[in-house]
Amino acid sequence: MRMIFAAALILSGLLPRANAADGGTSNNRGWGLMGQADLFMGQYFYKDSAGSANGYVDLNLQQMKSFSSQSGFFITERYNYTGFKQVNELAGGGTLFQQSMEASLGAKWIRRFEGGYSLKPRLGVRSQFFRETRDEDWGKGLYDSSRYEAGLTWERKTRWGMSVPWTYQLSYDLYYTYYPRFSTLSSEFGAALASSDPGTHTLNTLTHQLSYRSEFDLPEFASAWVLGSVSMADFPDQKVVNSKGEYLDSKRSDSCLTLGTGYSKRFLDWQRLGRVRPTAGLGLTFSSLFSNQNNFDTDPNRLKFTAGYYNYWEARFSPNVSATFMKTQLGLSLGYDFAYRAYTGRLAQNADASYTASTLHQYTHSILLEASYPLLRSLDLKLRGLWSKSSSNNSYEQTYTYDYHSYNYFAGVSWKI
Amino acid sequence: MENLILKTALFSSILLFPAAWASAALPGVTLLPHGIVEVRAGVRDQWRQVSSRTEMVPGYDIRTTKTSTAELEFSDGSRILLSPGALFTVEQTDSREARFRLDSGKLKAYVAGLFSSRLKIRTPTAVASVRGTEFEMSAEPQGDTSLSVAEGHLEVSDSAGRTAVITSEETLNVGKNGLEQPRTVALTDDRARDAARPIAVAMETARDRTRAMLEDLRGRELKANEAQLGKDVIDAFGKRVRLEEYLLRPAANEFKLVFLSKREDRLDWGHLIERFNSKIPDDLTQVAGIVAQTYFSRTMPSNWLKYFEVYLTNTKDSIRETVTLGAPTAINFTGYGAAVGTRYYPSSIDYVQTLGGPGVPGGSKVIFQQQQDFNSSFAGQVTFTQKLLDASGNLTTYAHFRFDPSNTAAVADIQTGGCGSSCYPDDAVGGGFDPTTTDSFPNGPNRADFLRSTRYADGTVVSVEKILVGNDGKILDFANPNADTFNQAGSYNLEIVAKSSLFQGRKIDVLIAPEILAQKKMGTTDPANLQPR
Numbered sequence: 001m002r003m004i005f006a007a008a009l010i011l012s013g014l015l016p017r018a019n020a021a022d023g024g025t026s027n028n029r030g031w032g033l034m035g036q037a038d039l040f041m042g043q044y045f046y047k048d049s050a051g052s053a054n055g056y057v058d059l060n061l062q063q064m065k066s067f068s069s070q071s072g073f074f075i076t077e078r079y080n081y082t083g084f085k086q087v088n089e090l091a092g093g094g095t096l097f098q099q100s101m102e103a104s105l106g107a108k109w110i111r112r113f114e115g116g117y118s119l120k121p122r123l124g125v126r127s128q129f130f131r132e133t134r135d136e137d138w139g140k141g142l143y144d145s146s147r148y149e150a151g152l153t154w155e156r157k158t159r160w161g162m163s164v165p166w167t168y169q170l171s172y173d174l175y176y177t178y179y180p181r182f183s184t185l186s187s188e189f190g191a192a193l194a195s196s197d198p199g200t201h202t203l204n205t206l207t208h209q210l211s212y213r214s215e216f217d218l219p220e221f222a223s224a225w226v227l228g229s230v231s232m233a234d235f236p237d238q239k240v241v242n243s244k245g246e247y248l249d250s251k252r253s254d255s256c257l258t259l260g261t262g263y264s265k266r267f268l269d270w271q272r273l274g275r276v277r278p279t280a281g282l283g284l285t286f287s288s289l290f291s292n293q294n295n296f297d298t299d300p301n302r303l304k305f306t307a308g309y310y311n312y313w314e315a316r317f318s319p320n321v322s323a324t325f326m327k328t329q330l331g332l333s334l335g336y337d338f339a340y341r342a343y344t345g346r347l348a349q350n351a352d353a354s355y356t357a358s359t360l361h362q363y364t365h366s367i368l369l370e371a372s373y374p375l376l377r378s379l380d381l382k383l384r385g386l387w388s389k390s391s392s393n394n395s396y397e398q399t400y401t402y403d404y405h406s407y408n409y410f411a412g413v414s415w416k417i
Numbered sequence: 418m419e420n421l422i423l424k425t426a427l428f429s430s431i432l433l434f435p436a437a438w439a440s441a442a443l444p445g446v447t448l449l450p451h452g453i454v455e456v457r458a459g460v461r462d463q464w465r466q467v468s469s470r471t472e473m474v475p476g477y478d479i480r481t482t483k484t485s486t487a488e489l490e491f492s493d494g495s496r497i498l499l500s501p502g503a504l505f506t507v508e509q510t511d512s513r514e515a516r517f518r519l520d521s522g523k524l525k526a527y528v529a530g531l532f533s534s535r536l537k538i539r540t541p542t543a544v545a546s547v548r549g550t551e552f553e554m555s556a557e558p559q560g561d562t563s564l565s566v567a568e569g570h571l572e573v574s575d576s577a578g579r580t581a582v583i584t585s586e587e588t589l590n591v592g593k594n595g596l597e598q599p600r601t602v603a604l605t606d607d608r609a610r611d612a613a614r615p616i617a618v619a620m621e622t623a624r625d626r627t628r629a630m631l632e633d634l635r636g637r638e639l640k641a642n643e644a645q646l647g648k649d650v651i652d653a654f655g656k657r658v659r660l661e662e663y664l665l666r667p668a669a670n671e672f673k674l675v676f677l678s679k680r681e682d683r684l685d686w687g688h689l690i691e692r693f694n695s696k697i698p699d700d701l702t703q704v705a706g707i708v709a710q711t712y713f714s715r716t717m718p719s720n721w722l723k724y725f726e727v728y729l730t731n732t733k734d735s736i737r738e739t740v741t742l743g744a745p746t747a748i749n750f751t752g753y754g755a756a757v758g759t760r761y762y763p764s765s766i767d768y769v770q771t772l773g774g775p776g777v778p779g780g781s782k783v784i785f786q787q788q789q790d791f792n793s794s795f796a797g798q799v800t801f802t803q804k805l806l807d808a809s810g811n812l813t814t815y816a817h818f819r820f821d822p823s824n825t826a827a828v829a830d831i832q833t834g835g836c837g838s839s840c841y842p843d844d845a846v847g848g849g850f851d852p853t854t855t856d857s858f859p860n861g862p863n864r865a866d867f868l869r870s871t872r873y874a875d876g877t878v879v880s881v882e883k884i885l886v887g888n889d890g891k892i893l894d895f896a897n898p899n900a901d902t903f904n905q906a907g908s909y910n911l912e913i914v915a916k917s918s919l920f921q922g923r924k925i926d927v928l929i930a931p932e933i934l935a936q937k938k939m940g941t942t943d944p945a946n947l948q949p950r
Contacts, residue, residue, distance in 0.1 A: 034615050062619070064618045069605075069610060110617070110621070114603060115601070122625065142657065143640060147632075149629070159598075159599060162581055162598055164581075164582060185679050189686065193688070196663040205639070209628065213624060213628075217570055217584055229628065231632070246666075258631055289635075289638070298663070302705065
């Protein structure tokens with residue numbers, strides 16, 4: 001996989017550049033290249049404990065080739081290295097040390113038909129590498145994974161009435177995620193210990209995702225989108241546990257539903273500070289997960305069976321504002337995200353681990369602040385900071401932290417290729 | 418300090434790289450004629466030909482002939498190309514609004530959208546508000562306006578106030594009756610763009626990522642749940658430990674909990690067995706109540722704990738601790754200093770500690786045993802016997818005494834460490850094979866890392882280090898830890914590192930929930946346990 005990615009990067013250096021922002025003044029039937037490279041330094045803080053400063057690299061490339069107005073394809077490559085832990089990666093109960101690397105390669109064919117119809121099949125592969133403890137070497141992380149993807153998008157570009165352009169897509173995506181180094185200890189040693197058999201590669205999943213997306217270009221510099229997605233995630237090697245702590249022959253299967261909508265608008269320039277261009281947006285998302293998997297708390301003091309342990313619903317509210325100072329091209333953006341998650345079966349626990357009668361719920365607030373300043377035509381200086389606070393009605397934190405605050409910052413340059 | 422360096426670096430960068438495009442945002446329009454191009458400063462002015470770059474200001478009219486063209490350059494990089502036969506007017510060019518008029522002819526525009534807050538081009542029948550757009554526009558003096566967007570968005574209004582947004586590869590006519598239905602250009606039309614062009618690819622990539630993000634979030638949730646279930650933690654030595662626990666039901670009156678601690682280079686595991694007098698319910702959440710009623714129940718319990726075993730091993734060496742309990746019997750605890758009257762309590766408790774492994778003589782050896790019974794060895798009294806290794810390595814009675822509840826002074830004497838008349842003749846405390854016990858705090862007195870090492874008279878050494886460690890590998894920081902602290906439920910895992918001179922240099926190193934030890938402690942005979950909870 002890494003060889004493929006390295007070859008793609010070398011190839012990309014030989015190709016002519018294209019730039020979405022430039023519009024592309026004429027059709028170009030040769031190869032085109034565009035992308036972005038980010039290079040940052042940053043630091044992560046968790047409950048006031050500081051992780052060491054480290055780097056962040058993100059390289060995105062798209063190489064495209066059109067054969068005509070009817071057909072063409074593009075290849076996407078991405079490489080990402082994160083040297084410090086991110087707020088959204090709390091596996092391990094809040095450890096400060098984490099490094100991750102990701103490489104992906106994808107290809108998508110575009111076939112357009114008269115009447116605004118398009119058909120777009122795609123293939124992709126992604127590898128993720130984690131170093132979550134200091135004794136893990138690259139390529140030997142417990143949670144290293146590979147994901148193989150295939151998808152088909154059917155698109156229609158039409159209009160909503162006379163005024164509004166409307167593009168909608170119906171997509172089917174298939175993801176097979178494989179964790180080569182994660183297998184249950186019981187599968188490795190269970191026979192010798194006479195323990196149960198929960199399955200071997202219990203994290204591996206095969207996901208069928210069906211999505212619908214609509215985009216509207218509204219008058220007055222506004223736009224809106226609607227997204228609906230249903231995922232059926234099968235765990236081909238994870239057995240369902242019953243109320244006696246026994247593992248059944250039936251396998252775990254999750255259903256995930258996501259409904260979202262968003263709206264953004266550019267306002268007229270504010271004629272101060274050398275002219276400021278403001279934009280604002282709002283996103284609303286509802287998601288839920290239903291799983292047939294249960295949980296048996298084997299702590300001898302509790303021995304608690306919880307049906308539907310993983311089931312939850314979540315509502316998310318995400319407003320954002322940004323401003324571009326036209327004179328200096330300094331850009332500032334501020335985003336806020338609030339999420340409320342309610343587990344429908346999982347009970348909150350007291351500090352001594354005893355179970356309460358209330359189901360567990362969790363609130364998360366996040367604030368993202370970003371600034372960018374052009375150093376050269378394609379090179380921006382960027383500064384980002386993210387603060388996040390999570391709280392819940394769960395007081396038992398021996399195995400996982402539900403109540404915490406964390407923040408990170410990073411600064412560096414972004415180069416548009 | 419690092420923040421200060423960062424701020425300084427940021428500030429320096431701003432000073433070193435003055436905004437290269439600061440001038441780009443300042444409104445300014447320059448005319449580049451190609452052939453015979455004429456301009457005038459309003460309708461009262463005379464047309465005059467320009468042959469070089471000329472700055473345009475509001476009020477200027479521009480016209481091209483049937484053979485000439487003109488190019489207007491904006492300070493933000495935007496361009497408008499006037500075709501032959503065009504009549505074009507610059508109406509306003511300030512930062513609030515840039516407004517132009519196309520009375521006749523055709524233009525092609527590439528608009529960056531930064532020049533002004535709002536950029537509009539009027540024709541006799543339409544007004545086009547421009548976003549970042551590449552488009553063509555033509556107007557007839559008293560007739561139709563035709564628009565064709567190559568890339569981007571254009572917002573078009575007619576004289577009746579109706580508005581339509583047109584986007585890439587769309588065309589629109591505005592006639593005397595106003596807006597007509599926008600149309601998508603045919604793929605065979607010259608105006609159709611490449612299927613895989615930069616903007617289309619950028620949008621498609623973003624949409625793919627949005628959908629893939631949902632799968633990413635699901636995968637992240639999966640990992641988080643692994644953490645929530647406590648299956649993946651860091652030990653006190655910075656090593657990743659994977660934990661798994663499994664419940665088994667070997668018999669109707671028994672359950673077995675197997676727990677595994679796997680590090681990259683080793684496996685340590687153990688089990689907990691609880692056996693009861695009679696069948697336990699399928700709903701094991703009721704088992705905790707059965708365990709609780711084994712001790713100090715007001716009435717004879719219907720079921721009770723009969724056997725308890727904790728076994729820890731590194732796959733070669735092992736420590737096994739077993740507790741065997743007799744049927745509960747009524748004991749009046751008043752005489753033992755607890756004013757609770759009569760309660761049901763196990764009639765006997767037999768605790769045995771056994772070492773196993775290739776270095777242990779015979780492969781297995783009991784090194785410690787503690788027995789307690791009521792009314793069996795001595796009528797109406799609790800008898801307490803402790804055996805451990807003597808100088809020859811044999812298990813020999815060490816402490817041996819009884820509690821007489823009718824003798825308040827004797828009970829008090831025992832509870833303060835004495836023995837007096839309550840001791841049996843074979844009691845050997847202080848008799849020459851006393852074990853040596855050493856307590857220490859390897860990480861300092863304020864860290865929950867407690868090491869107890871016991872040396873028996875035959876030279877056998879057993880040490881157990883108990884560390885309260887968070888999931889992130891941090892050792893609990895507190896002052897003056899004691900043995901009871903390790904058995905409290907809390908936000909920490911209990912890491913037990915067991916070593917012995919019989920383990921040939923190996924150790925046992927497991928992480929378990931503290932409650933496992935709490936149950937063992939509850940069943941272990943100890944005078945301090947003879948108190949109702």
